[in-house]
Amino acid sequence: MKPATSPIPKPTGSELEILGVLWQTGPATVRQVWAKLDAVKPAGYTTVLKLMQIMAEKGLVKRNEEKRAHVYSPVLEREEVQGRMVDDLLERVFGGSASALVMRALSRKRASKKEIAEIRRMLDEAEGGKR
DSSP: OOOOOOSOOOOOHHHHHHHHHHHHHOSEEHHHHHHHHHHHSOOOHHHHHHHHHHHHHHTSEEEEOSSSSOEEEESSOHHHHHHHHHHHHHHHHHTTOHHHHHHHHHHHSOOOHHHHHHHHHHHHHHHTTOO
16 A cells, blocks of 8 residues: 655755755754755855755745744655655555565665664564564
C-alpha cells in the first residue's frame, strides 16, 4: 500500500541543499543560508533568495515576515522528506521492492559496522512484527 502524500512537492537538488541548512541550523534568513552554502561551494546570493522565495510558494518552507529580514523554516522534518523521496524511488525505480532497494544500496556503498548493526536491528523488529 502506497502511503498518502500531501500536496507539498518533492524538493529539487538545490532545494534539498537549502532544506539541509535549515534542518541543521533551524530558522534562518536568506543571508544565513547563503553563507552556509557559499562556504561549501560558490553560490549566488540572489540565486539562493529566488530559490527560497520559490520554495515558500511551493510550500516547502514558511516565511516569517515580522522583521525586516525574513526568517525561513522548513515545513516538513528531514525524516518526512526522506520518507517521501524513498517511497517515490521505491515505486518508480524498484517496483515497490524494498529488498531490491536495500540490496542495490548496499552493493554500491559499503555500510559501516554501526549501520549494519542498525539494519540488523530493524530487520529483527520487522521479522518479529514490531514494526
